[in-house]
Amino acid sequence: MNKPLKDITILDFTQFLSGPSATLRLHDLGARVIKVEHHEKGDICRSIYASTFNIGDHSAFFQAINRGKESLTANLKNADDLAFIKKIAAQADIVVHNFRPDVMERLGLSFNDISEINNHVIYGEISGYGNEGPWANKPGQDLLLQALSGLTALSGSDNDGPTPMGLAIADYLAGSQLVQGLLAALISGEKTLVQVSMLEAILDFQFEPLTLYYQDGEAISRGQQNAAHPLVGAPYGLYKTANGYIALAMGAIPKLGELLTCEPLLTYTDSSRWFAERDNIKAILADHLLPKTSEYWLNILEPADIWCANVMNWQQLIEHDGFKVLNMLQEVKQPDGFSYQTTRCPIKLNDECLTSEIAAPALGQHTESLKAEFNK
């Protein structure tokens, strides 16, 4: 298929999760990504996880996030290597990095340096906390961003203490925002510096609770019972049943009382009580839903248009027709035949899935071919 970023070349110095997730998205949209890696160690993401989660020689995380890219190994302290990198930089449409502040300046690869050799460059930069202020040199690591940004007060219940979200969410969001900034700059057609910090990205992600906080200054309260969203009233939450869990998103409490034959809920006719008394209502629901199966309850609630769902794990998900019709999985391959399964890009264009069949590169796999191409 004709991908929209065909003909765009990206010189990618980013490592680990934030930047590489951005260049993966740009690759899936059609761009060519040249990944610069340390000549000995490579991207730290290749090896930082326990080996039980490896696919082939590298972590599943690396294999997922770097598929479709070309690996160029370089010693950035070596003048020849640096000169070669600059040859590519002079011709690239986009240059991205997520080094700590000043590293690219020291290497002579800053936005200003690249601007001198490339008059149309779009230069993207991800930092942990921005380049100024007391946290500028603090490690931009996901859990620290979650902890510092107030995010850990949103999930779980008030009894749980701070609860991190179990994914590298600040990395992912910073990468997503960088993609948006880079693409907007490409549309303008002008030389541009695009900067995103993980902290600004994780604050933007909280724009709803933060905006409320800015108005009323009240601390977040998650509630104590079946908590799912600090700002939403009952029945919003997950409930244990005889054989699993179901999710209840919205629904008038007395109507739920009728449908579920749960008499104590019938008295909650005043909708303002659904938030104020959410713990009580949820406790009633939790007791009531426990004895029967998820299917039993869903068969009552779904036909009545109550917003509900079965709570599934990945195994249940991949076996479900609702997942299978998405064609969300793809097989990616190395030239030697080594292959693995991963997900495709979540965006569809003109009703077509954006697939890409190339696996993540071995360390330095493309160094020779890139030298031949750019030294011409």
Next chain:
Amino acid sequence: MKRPLEGITVLEFSQYLAGPYAGLRLADLGARVIKIERPGSGDACRQLATKNMWADGDSVLFHTINRNKESFAANLKDPDDVATVKKLIAQADVITHNFRPGIMERLGLDYTSVKAINPEIVYGEVSGYGEIGPWKKKPGQDLLAQSVSGLTWLTGNAEQAPTPFGIAVADMICGTHLAQGLLAALVQKKRKGIGSKVNVSLLESIIDFQFEGFTAFLNNGNQLPERSGFANAHAYLGAPYGIYVTQDGHIAISMGDLKLLSESIHLAGLEAFYPTDKQFEKRDEIKAKLASHFVKNTTAYWLEKLESNKYWCSAVLNYDELTQEDAYKVLEMEQTVTRGGTSVTTTRCPIRINGEKLISTIPAPKIGNANEALTKEFGL
């Protein structure tokens, strides 16, 4: 300053969060975003007030998501209004909507019809679960998307119930994917004069969000992720990764060399666990030892020990504490918009262009605030 999307016009038929969040980002990057709203009621989000907070007749939530936009009121059930909207469409660059499948066809505003008016249009659609299959009519709601996607088995400790993210994460991520797809399509429109249709769904987005762990699952004999029993913060990372109770609060301890950690906090007895694989296999045992140690002293005490050895760690802040930090203040993340004498302080765009923060003081529109001006300007 000149913003990168100046000159781009977006017509936003989307309501609630995912689509309008994409619209907000395009607006902050310089696009002109016009909400097409039903006269009288408008975007349903206007009436959706979390914590019962309102400003000038609309929910604070609506103000948060829809600042920096204009509103054109049109009754899409009235053929005259549809004809007027089509005149706008003929001059727009982007359309977004999140109606259920079939609605835009009935209105004559589906991609094929719109392309006939404006061949270069970029047409974005948001759905809950895609356009086909058993879930196509299921409500595209955030908690439901989280629940079917497996996401709730990643947060909280092993013995705890599945734990949702306490925020509309599927909506937010789907909105970013919509913005990405629209922008990529605009690159192509600008370079080659080709329009496109862009589709995203909450489910595909929330699966993509989990793609790294999900890839591990797919290739390791479908072994499900296991949350650690103690201080869980990431199913695929070993000890010490997590948040621990201290004498006076909490501390976040990131990944790193366990030897360096042990030495920094003077904790003996972890030597056998130093290899990376052991840090994962024995994570609960290690975390239990760390937990009983961290509780003996204050957060400040441990931060000093760890930071002086460059071990990755941090305090755990709430919004009161965060907003007092100089590191927060220096970001100038807050901006205020005012409408009808009521001010709403909210966050700014997280992206900086050429070193400048993208601030906008334009508030969320009242329904139809731009009808008159747009009628003149676009000759409607």
